Amino acid sequence: MSHYELNARRLLCPMPVIRTQNKVEELEPGDTLEVLATDPGVLNDIPAWCRINGHKVLDSGERDGEVYVLLQVGEPS
Amino acid sequence: MTQQRKAVALISGGLDSLLAAKVMLEQGIHVEGINFFTGFCVEGHTHAIRKKDKTKPKRNNALWSAERLGIKLHIIDIVEEYKDVLLNPKHGYGANMNPCLDCKIFMVHKALEWAEKHGFDFIITGEVVGQRPMSQRKDTMPVVARESGAEDRLLRPLCAKNLPPTLPDREGWVDREKLYDFSGRNRKPQMELAKKFGFEDYASPAGGCCFLTDEAYSRKLMDLWQGRGSREYEMDDIMLLKVGRHIRPAPNFKLIVSREEGENNFLTGYKKQFIHMFTTSHPGPMVLVDGDVTEADLELAARITARYGKGRTAEKVTVEVHFPDGDSRTFEVTPMPPHEVKEEWMV
Numbered sequence: 001m002s003h004y005e006l007n008a009r010r011l012l013c014p015m016p017v018i019r020t021q022n023k024v025e026e027l028e029p030g031d032t033l034e035v036l037a038t039d040p041g042v043l044n045d046i047p048a049w050c051r052i053n054g055h056k057v058l059d060s061g062e063r064d065g066e067v068y069v070l071l072q073v074g075e076p077s
Numbered sequence: 078m079t080q081q082r083k084a085v086a087l088i089s090g091g092l093d094s095l096l097a098a099k100v101m102l103e104q105g106i107h108v109e110g111i112n113f114f115t116g117f118c119v120e121g122h123t124h125a126i127r128k129k130d131k132t133k134p135k136r137n138n139a140l141w142s143a144e145r146l147g148i149k150l151h152i153i154d155i156v157e158e159y160k161d162v163l164l165n166p167k168h169g170y171g172a173n174m175n176p177c178l179d180c181k182i183f184m185v186h187k188a189l190e191w192a193e194k195h196g197f198d199f200i201i202t203g204e205v206v207g208q209r210p211m212s213q214r215k216d217t218m219p220v221v222a223r224e225s226g227a228e229d230r231l232l233r234p235l236c237a238k239n240l241p242p243t244l245p246d247r248e249g250w251v252d253r254e255k256l257y258d259f260s261g262r263n264r265k266p267q268m269e270l271a272k273k274f275g276f277e278d279y280a281s282p283a284g285g286c287c288f289l290t291d292e293a294y295s296r297k298l299m300d301l302w303q304g305r306g307s308r309e310y311e312m313d314d315i316m317l318l319k320v321g322r323h324i325r326p327a328p329n330f331k332l333i334v335s336r337e338e339g340e341n342n343f344l345t346g347y348k349k350q351f352i353h354m355f356t357t358s359h360p361g362p363m364v365l366v367d368g369d370v371t372e373a374d375l376e377l378a379a380r381i382t383a384r385y386g387k388g389r390t391a392e393k394v395t396v397e398v399h400f401p402d403g404d405s406r407t408f409e410v411t412p413m414p415p416h417e418v419k420e421e422w423m424v
Binding site for chain 1: 112118136139140141143144148149152154346
Protein backbone atom coordinates (compact mmCIF):
# COMPACT_ATOMS: atom_id res chain seq x y z
CA MET A 1 0.00 0.00 0.00
CA SER A 2 1.33 3.39 -0.94
CA HIS A 3 0.39 6.97 -0.25
CA TYR A 4 -0.01 9.61 -2.97
CA GLU A 5 -0.81 13.30 -3.18
CA LEU A 6 -2.78 15.12 -5.87
CA ASN A 7 -2.52 18.86 -6.42
CA ALA A 8 -5.95 20.09 -7.56
CA ARG A 9 -5.47 23.66 -6.38
CA ARG A 10 -7.08 26.47 -8.40
CA LEU A 11 -9.21 23.98 -10.28
CA LEU A 12 -12.97 24.35 -10.01
CA CYS A 13 -15.35 21.43 -9.77
CA PRO A 14 -15.74 19.10 -11.50
CA MET A 15 -12.08 19.24 -12.58
CA PRO A 16 -10.72 18.13 -9.15
CA VAL A 17 -13.11 15.15 -9.29
CA ILE A 18 -11.96 14.27 -12.81
CA ARG A 19 -8.29 14.48 -11.75
CA THR A 20 -9.04 12.33 -8.69
CA GLN A 21 -10.89 9.76 -10.81
CA ASN A 22 -8.03 9.56 -13.31
CA LYS A 23 -5.41 9.26 -10.56
CA VAL A 24 -7.33 6.56 -8.70
CA GLU A 25 -7.46 4.51 -11.92
CA GLU A 26 -3.67 4.20 -11.68
CA LEU A 27 -3.67 3.11 -8.01
CA GLU A 28 -4.10 -0.23 -6.27
CA PRO A 29 -6.84 -1.14 -3.73
CA GLY A 30 -5.73 -0.02 -0.28
CA ASP A 31 -3.57 2.83 -1.57
CA THR A 32 -4.32 6.24 -0.07
CA LEU A 33 -4.57 9.54 -1.91
CA GLU A 34 -4.69 13.02 -0.44
CA VAL A 35 -6.32 15.57 -2.75
CA LEU A 36 -5.38 19.21 -2.07
CA ALA A 37 -7.69 21.85 -3.52
CA THR A 38 -8.94 25.40 -3.19
CA ASP A 39 -12.55 24.94 -4.38
CA PRO A 40 -14.62 24.16 -1.26
CA GLY A 41 -17.06 22.23 -3.49
CA VAL A 42 -14.45 19.46 -3.40
CA LEU A 43 -15.56 18.65 0.17
CA ASN A 44 -18.94 17.55 -1.18
CA ASP A 45 -18.07 16.28 -4.61
CA ILE A 46 -15.12 13.98 -3.91
CA PRO A 47 -16.85 12.19 -0.99
CA ALA A 48 -19.94 11.77 -3.24
CA TRP A 49 -17.75 10.38 -6.01
CA CYS A 50 -16.08 8.01 -3.50
CA ARG A 51 -19.44 6.75 -2.19
CA ILE A 52 -20.76 5.86 -5.64
CA ASN A 53 -17.50 4.31 -6.80
CA GLY A 54 -16.69 2.24 -3.72
CA HIS A 55 -13.79 4.21 -2.22
CA LYS A 56 -13.46 5.30 1.40
CA VAL A 57 -12.97 8.83 2.69
CA LEU A 58 -10.61 8.64 5.68
CA ASP A 59 -10.51 12.36 6.44
CA SER A 60 -11.46 15.70 4.95
CA GLY A 61 -11.54 19.33 5.98
CA GLU A 62 -9.99 22.77 5.68
CA ARG A 63 -6.35 23.57 6.41
CA ASP A 64 -4.37 26.76 5.83
CA GLY A 65 -7.00 28.25 3.54
CA GLU A 66 -7.19 25.10 1.43
CA VAL A 67 -9.31 22.00 1.50
CA TYR A 68 -8.17 18.38 1.56
CA VAL A 69 -9.74 14.96 1.16
CA LEU A 70 -7.86 11.80 2.16
CA LEU A 71 -9.29 8.71 0.51
CA GLN A 72 -8.50 5.03 0.35
CA VAL A 73 -8.94 3.17 -2.93
CA GLY A 74 -11.57 0.42 -2.72
CA GLU A 75 -11.70 -3.02 -4.31
CA PRO A 76 -12.86 -3.07 -7.94
CA SER A 77 -16.48 -4.20 -8.28
CA MET B 78 -30.35 -17.69 -16.89
CA THR B 79 -30.42 -14.78 -19.32
CA GLN B 80 -27.44 -12.51 -19.58
CA GLN B 81 -27.79 -9.19 -17.76
CA ARG B 82 -27.47 -6.44 -20.35
CA LYS B 83 -25.47 -3.31 -19.71
CA ALA B 84 -26.38 0.26 -20.63
CA VAL B 85 -24.36 3.44 -20.30
CA ALA B 86 -26.56 6.41 -19.42
CA LEU B 87 -25.76 10.00 -20.29
CA ILE B 88 -26.24 11.76 -16.96
CA SER B 89 -26.46 15.55 -17.05
CA GLY B 90 -27.66 16.03 -13.50
CA GLY B 91 -31.15 17.04 -14.63
CA LEU B 92 -34.41 15.19 -14.08
CA ASP B 93 -34.82 13.53 -17.48
CA SER B 94 -31.53 11.66 -17.47
CA LEU B 95 -32.18 10.61 -13.87
CA LEU B 96 -35.57 9.16 -14.84
CA ALA B 97 -34.30 7.47 -18.01
CA ALA B 98 -31.61 5.64 -16.01
CA LYS B 99 -34.11 4.67 -13.32
CA VAL B 100 -36.52 3.22 -15.90
CA MET B 101 -33.71 0.96 -17.11
CA LEU B 102 -32.68 -0.09 -13.62
CA GLU B 103 -36.32 -1.05 -12.96
CA GLN B 104 -36.08 -3.42 -15.92
CA GLY B 105 -33.03 -5.15 -14.45
CA ILE B 106 -30.48 -3.54 -16.76
CA HIS B 107 -26.99 -2.89 -15.35
CA VAL B 108 -26.58 0.87 -15.74
CA GLU B 109 -23.50 3.05 -15.33
CA GLY B 110 -23.54 6.80 -15.88
CA ILE B 111 -21.32 8.96 -18.01
CA ASN B 112 -21.06 12.73 -17.67
CA PHE B 113 -19.16 14.99 -20.02
CA PHE B 114 -17.39 18.16 -18.93
CA THR B 115 -17.17 20.64 -21.82
CA GLY B 116 -15.97 23.64 -19.80
CA PHE B 117 -19.31 25.35 -20.43
CA CYS B 118 -21.22 23.30 -17.87
CA VAL B 119 -23.20 25.37 -15.39
CA GLU B 120 -22.44 22.81 -12.69
CA GLY B 121 -19.85 23.79 -10.15
CA HIS B 122 -17.88 26.79 -11.32
CA THR B 123 -19.95 29.83 -10.52
CA HIS B 124 -21.05 28.33 -7.24
CA ALA B 125 -17.43 28.15 -6.22
CA ILE B 126 -16.61 31.67 -7.34
CA ARG B 127 -19.31 33.96 -6.06
CA LYS B 128 -19.39 34.53 -2.34
CA LYS B 129 -23.10 35.31 -2.32
CA ASP B 130 -23.79 31.80 -3.59
CA LYS B 131 -21.86 30.19 -0.78
CA THR B 132 -24.93 29.78 1.40
CA LYS B 133 -26.35 27.42 -1.22
CA PRO B 134 -25.25 23.78 -0.97
CA LYS B 135 -22.47 23.11 -3.44
CA ARG B 136 -23.63 19.89 -4.97
CA ASN B 137 -22.70 18.39 -8.30
CA ASN B 138 -26.04 17.24 -9.67
CA ALA B 139 -24.61 14.51 -11.89
CA LEU B 140 -22.94 12.93 -8.84
CA TRP B 141 -26.13 13.45 -6.86
CA SER B 142 -28.17 11.69 -9.57
CA ALA B 143 -25.76 8.75 -9.66
CA GLU B 144 -25.88 8.41 -5.90
CA ARG B 145 -29.67 8.46 -5.87
CA LEU B 146 -29.67 5.79 -8.58
CA GLY B 147 -26.99 3.70 -6.88
CA ILE B 148 -24.89 3.60 -10.05
CA LYS B 149 -21.29 4.42 -10.91
CA LEU B 150 -20.58 7.70 -12.68
CA HIS B 151 -17.68 8.31 -15.03
CA ILE B 152 -16.91 12.00 -15.59
CA ILE B 153 -15.04 12.64 -18.79
CA ASP B 154 -13.06 15.79 -19.60
CA ILE B 155 -13.81 16.70 -23.23
CA VAL B 156 -12.75 20.36 -23.05
CA GLU B 157 -10.17 20.09 -25.85
CA GLU B 158 -12.19 17.90 -28.21
CA TYR B 159 -15.27 20.05 -27.65
CA LYS B 160 -13.62 23.07 -29.25
CA ASP B 161 -14.21 21.64 -32.71
CA VAL B 162 -17.88 21.04 -31.88
CA LEU B 163 -18.33 24.64 -30.79
CA LEU B 164 -16.25 26.25 -33.52
CA ASN B 165 -17.43 24.17 -36.49
CA PRO B 166 -20.93 22.87 -35.85
CA LYS B 167 -22.16 21.06 -38.97
CA HIS B 168 -25.76 21.69 -37.96
CA GLY B 169 -25.25 25.30 -36.83
CA TYR B 170 -26.16 27.10 -33.64
CA GLY B 171 -29.41 27.48 -31.72
CA ALA B 172 -30.71 30.80 -30.42
CA ASN B 173 -27.29 31.65 -28.93
CA MET B 174 -23.86 30.01 -29.27
CA ASN B 175 -25.32 26.60 -28.47
CA PRO B 176 -24.48 23.91 -31.04
CA CYS B 177 -27.03 21.58 -29.41
CA LEU B 178 -27.46 19.05 -32.21
CA ASP B 179 -23.73 18.65 -32.89
CA CYS B 180 -23.14 18.53 -29.14
CA LYS B 181 -25.61 15.69 -28.63
CA ILE B 182 -24.19 13.77 -31.61
CA PHE B 183 -20.68 14.21 -30.18
CA MET B 184 -21.65 13.11 -26.68
CA VAL B 185 -23.54 10.03 -27.89
CA HIS B 186 -20.56 9.18 -30.08
CA LYS B 187 -18.20 9.47 -27.08
CA ALA B 188 -20.59 7.33 -25.04
CA LEU B 189 -20.59 4.75 -27.82
CA GLU B 190 -16.78 4.63 -27.79
CA TRP B 191 -16.86 4.20 -24.02
CA ALA B 192 -19.53 1.47 -24.27
CA GLU B 193 -17.53 -0.48 -26.84
CA LYS B 194 -14.37 -0.22 -24.78
CA HIS B 195 -16.09 -1.40 -21.60
CA GLY B 196 -18.35 -4.10 -23.06
CA PHE B 197 -21.69 -2.30 -22.70
CA ASP B 198 -24.62 -3.20 -24.96
CA PHE B 199 -26.43 0.07 -25.53
CA ILE B 200 -26.72 3.76 -24.68
CA ILE B 201 -29.58 5.60 -23.04
CA THR B 202 -30.40 9.28 -22.82
CA GLY B 203 -33.15 11.28 -21.17
CA GLU B 204 -34.19 12.89 -24.46
CA VAL B 205 -37.86 13.58 -25.04
CA VAL B 206 -39.35 14.20 -28.50
CA GLY B 207 -40.25 17.85 -28.96
CA GLN B 208 -38.68 19.05 -25.74
CA ARG B 209 -35.81 21.08 -27.14
CA PRO B 210 -36.06 23.19 -30.28
CA MET B 211 -32.86 21.88 -31.85
CA SER B 212 -31.64 18.51 -30.64
CA GLN B 213 -34.85 16.92 -29.38
CA ARG B 214 -37.22 17.07 -32.35
CA LYS B 215 -38.81 14.17 -34.16
CA ASP B 216 -36.73 14.92 -37.26
CA THR B 217 -33.40 15.50 -35.46
CA MET B 218 -33.47 12.57 -33.03
CA PRO B 219 -32.75 10.04 -35.85
CA VAL B 220 -29.89 12.33 -36.93
CA VAL B 221 -28.30 11.93 -33.48
CA ALA B 222 -28.62 8.15 -33.69
CA ARG B 223 -27.20 8.01 -37.21
CA GLU B 224 -24.38 10.55 -37.07
CA SER B 225 -23.13 9.44 -33.65
CA GLY B 226 -22.74 5.92 -35.05
CA ALA B 227 -24.91 4.52 -32.25
CA GLU B 228 -27.77 3.79 -34.69
CA ASP B 229 -30.28 1.45 -33.03
CA ARG B 230 -28.16 0.98 -29.93
CA LEU B 231 -29.41 4.37 -28.74
CA LEU B 232 -32.54 4.06 -26.59
CA ARG B 233 -34.55 6.97 -25.19
CA PRO B 234 -36.66 5.32 -22.48
CA LEU B 235 -38.83 8.39 -21.80
CA CYS B 236 -40.13 8.69 -25.38
CA ALA B 237 -39.27 5.29 -26.89
CA LYS B 238 -42.89 4.52 -27.74
CA ASN B 239 -42.95 7.54 -30.06
CA LEU B 240 -39.92 6.25 -31.95
CA PRO B 241 -39.18 3.11 -33.99
CA PRO B 242 -38.05 0.08 -31.97
CA THR B 243 -34.34 -0.08 -31.23
CA LEU B 244 -32.03 -3.07 -30.81
CA PRO B 245 -32.76 -3.43 -27.06
CA ASP B 246 -36.54 -3.49 -27.82
CA ARG B 247 -36.24 -5.95 -30.68
CA GLU B 248 -33.92 -8.32 -28.87
CA GLY B 249 -36.13 -8.28 -25.80
CA TRP B 250 -33.41 -6.84 -23.56
CA VAL B 251 -35.99 -4.30 -22.45
CA ASP B 252 -39.78 -4.52 -22.29
CA ARG B 253 -41.04 -1.87 -24.72
CA GLU B 254 -44.43 -1.85 -22.99
CA LYS B 255 -42.75 -0.49 -19.86
CA LEU B 256 -41.09 2.37 -21.69
CA TYR B 257 -42.75 5.79 -22.04
CA ASP B 258 -44.30 8.03 -24.69
CA PHE B 259 -43.53 11.50 -23.35
CA SER B 260 -43.44 14.34 -25.83
CA GLY B 261 -43.33 18.12 -25.94
CA ARG B 262 -42.27 20.71 -23.44
CA ASN B 263 -44.79 19.82 -20.77
CA ARG B 264 -42.83 18.70 -17.70
CA LYS B 265 -45.78 17.22 -15.84
CA PRO B 266 -45.29 13.57 -16.90
CA GLN B 267 -41.65 13.72 -15.78
CA MET B 268 -42.64 15.25 -12.45
CA GLU B 269 -45.24 12.54 -11.90
CA LEU B 270 -42.73 9.82 -12.72
CA ALA B 271 -40.23 11.43 -10.34
CA LYS B 272 -42.86 11.29 -7.63
CA LYS B 273 -43.57 7.63 -8.38
CA PHE B 274 -39.87 6.82 -8.00
CA GLY B 275 -39.61 8.92 -4.84
CA PHE B 276 -37.20 11.49 -6.30
CA GLU B 277 -37.37 14.86 -4.61
CA ASP B 278 -35.01 17.82 -4.60
CA TYR B 279 -33.85 17.09 -8.14
CA ALA B 280 -32.18 19.83 -10.17
CA SER B 281 -34.21 21.81 -12.67
CA PRO B 282 -31.91 24.52 -13.99
CA ALA B 283 -33.68 27.13 -16.11
CA GLY B 284 -32.22 27.08 -19.62
CA GLY B 285 -30.50 23.74 -19.14
CA CYS B 286 -27.04 22.93 -17.93
CA CYS B 287 -24.89 24.73 -20.51
CA PHE B 288 -23.66 28.34 -20.51
CA LEU B 289 -23.78 28.40 -24.31
CA THR B 290 -27.59 28.59 -24.20
CA ASP B 291 -27.27 31.80 -22.17
CA GLU B 292 -27.57 35.02 -24.18
CA ALA B 293 -25.27 37.13 -21.98
CA TYR B 294 -22.59 34.45 -21.89
CA SER B 295 -22.76 33.95 -25.66
CA ARG B 296 -22.39 37.70 -26.20
CA LYS B 297 -19.25 37.73 -24.05
CA LEU B 298 -17.83 34.77 -25.96
CA MET B 299 -18.40 36.47 -29.32
CA ASP B 300 -16.85 39.68 -27.96
CA LEU B 301 -13.79 37.71 -26.81
CA TRP B 302 -13.30 36.24 -30.27
CA GLN B 303 -13.86 39.56 -31.99
CA GLY B 304 -11.47 41.35 -29.63
CA ARG B 305 -8.71 38.82 -30.30
CA GLY B 306 -9.40 38.46 -34.00
CA SER B 307 -9.45 34.69 -33.53
CA ARG B 308 -11.94 32.10 -32.35
CA GLU B 309 -9.44 30.22 -30.24
CA TYR B 310 -10.03 29.83 -26.52
CA GLU B 311 -8.52 28.19 -23.50
CA MET B 312 -10.13 26.91 -20.33
CA ASP B 313 -9.15 30.10 -18.45
CA ASP B 314 -10.91 32.25 -21.06
CA ILE B 315 -14.21 30.45 -20.74
CA MET B 316 -13.99 30.51 -16.95
CA LEU B 317 -13.33 34.25 -16.89
CA LEU B 318 -16.42 34.88 -19.02
CA LYS B 319 -18.46 33.65 -16.06
CA VAL B 320 -16.97 36.17 -13.66
CA GLY B 321 -17.36 39.92 -13.10
CA ARG B 322 -18.43 42.85 -15.27
CA HIS B 323 -16.86 42.80 -18.72
CA ILE B 324 -16.26 46.30 -20.08
CA ARG B 325 -14.71 47.04 -23.47
CA PRO B 326 -13.92 50.76 -23.73
CA ALA B 327 -11.91 50.25 -26.93
CA PRO B 328 -11.57 47.45 -29.50
CA ASN B 329 -8.03 46.57 -28.34
CA PHE B 330 -8.78 45.80 -24.69
CA LYS B 331 -11.42 44.92 -22.17
CA LEU B 332 -11.62 45.03 -18.39
CA ILE B 333 -12.94 42.31 -16.10
CA VAL B 334 -14.17 44.04 -12.94
CA SER B 335 -14.98 41.96 -9.87
CA ARG B 336 -18.36 42.57 -8.26
CA GLU B 337 -17.78 41.12 -4.82
CA GLU B 338 -15.22 39.46 -2.59
CA GLY B 339 -15.51 35.96 -4.04
CA GLU B 340 -14.86 37.28 -7.54
CA ASN B 341 -12.05 39.47 -6.18
CA ASN B 342 -10.30 36.38 -4.83
CA PHE B 343 -10.91 34.45 -8.02
CA LEU B 344 -9.52 37.19 -10.27
CA THR B 345 -6.50 37.60 -7.98
CA GLY B 346 -5.52 34.08 -9.05
CA TYR B 347 -4.90 35.45 -12.56
CA LYS B 348 -2.53 38.26 -11.60
CA LYS B 349 0.47 36.52 -13.14
CA GLN B 350 -1.27 36.19 -16.49
CA PHE B 351 -2.89 39.63 -16.89
CA ILE B 352 -2.16 43.28 -16.22
CA HIS B 353 -4.27 43.94 -13.13
CA MET B 354 -5.20 47.01 -11.15
CA PHE B 355 -6.94 48.00 -7.94
CA THR B 356 -7.49 51.15 -5.88
CA THR B 357 -5.23 51.68 -2.87
CA SER B 358 -6.65 54.93 -1.47
CA HIS B 359 -10.13 53.41 -1.13
CA PRO B 360 -11.58 49.89 -1.09
CA GLY B 361 -12.43 48.73 -4.60
CA PRO B 362 -12.57 45.88 -7.10
CA MET B 363 -9.82 43.75 -8.60
CA VAL B 364 -9.66 44.50 -12.32
CA LEU B 365 -7.95 42.43 -15.04
CA VAL B 366 -6.94 44.05 -18.33
CA ASP B 367 -7.24 41.74 -21.34
CA GLY B 368 -5.56 43.03 -24.50
CA ASP B 369 -2.63 45.15 -25.69
CA VAL B 370 -2.81 48.58 -24.08
CA THR B 371 -1.19 51.99 -24.42
CA GLU B 372 -0.41 54.40 -21.58
CA ALA B 373 -3.63 56.29 -22.37
CA ASP B 374 -5.62 53.02 -22.26
CA LEU B 375 -4.20 52.27 -18.81
CA GLU B 376 -5.22 55.66 -17.52
CA LEU B 377 -8.73 55.19 -18.90
CA ALA B 378 -8.84 51.74 -17.29
CA ALA B 379 -7.70 53.24 -13.97
CA ARG B 380 -10.52 55.81 -14.10
CA ILE B 381 -13.06 53.04 -14.73
CA THR B 382 -11.54 50.98 -11.90
CA ALA B 383 -11.92 53.97 -9.58
CA ARG B 384 -15.56 54.39 -10.67
CA TYR B 385 -16.43 50.93 -9.29
CA GLY B 386 -14.69 51.45 -5.92
CA LYS B 387 -15.75 53.16 -2.70
CA GLY B 388 -13.92 56.30 -3.83
CA ARG B 389 -16.20 56.79 -6.84
CA THR B 390 -17.25 60.27 -5.61
CA ALA B 391 -13.78 61.32 -4.41
CA GLU B 392 -11.84 63.94 -6.30
CA LYS B 393 -8.73 61.75 -6.66
CA VAL B 394 -8.22 58.04 -6.28
CA THR B 395 -4.93 56.14 -6.29
CA VAL B 396 -4.85 53.11 -8.58
CA GLU B 397 -1.98 50.62 -8.60
CA VAL B 398 -1.28 48.86 -11.88
CA HIS B 399 0.74 45.64 -11.88
CA PHE B 400 2.21 43.90 -14.90
CA PRO B 401 2.76 40.15 -15.28
CA ASP B 402 6.56 40.70 -15.35
CA GLY B 403 6.41 42.17 -11.82
CA ASP B 404 6.67 45.82 -12.88
CA SER B 405 4.14 48.24 -11.37
CA ARG B 406 2.96 51.83 -11.64
CA THR B 407 0.66 54.18 -9.76
CA PHE B 408 -1.98 56.49 -11.22
CA GLU B 409 -3.76 59.36 -9.46
CA VAL B 410 -7.06 59.63 -11.32
CA THR B 411 -10.47 61.23 -11.16
CA PRO B 412 -13.06 58.44 -11.08
CA MET B 413 -15.08 58.29 -14.27
CA PRO B 414 -18.60 59.63 -13.66
CA PRO B 415 -21.28 56.97 -14.29
CA HIS B 416 -22.73 58.79 -17.32
CA GLU B 417 -19.33 58.62 -19.06
CA VAL B 418 -19.22 54.82 -18.79
CA LYS B 419 -20.93 54.17 -22.11
CA GLU B 420 -23.60 51.56 -22.37
CA GLU B 421 -22.04 50.09 -25.50
CA TRP B 422 -18.86 49.36 -23.51
CA MET B 423 -20.72 46.87 -21.34
CA VAL B 424 -20.28 43.42 -22.87
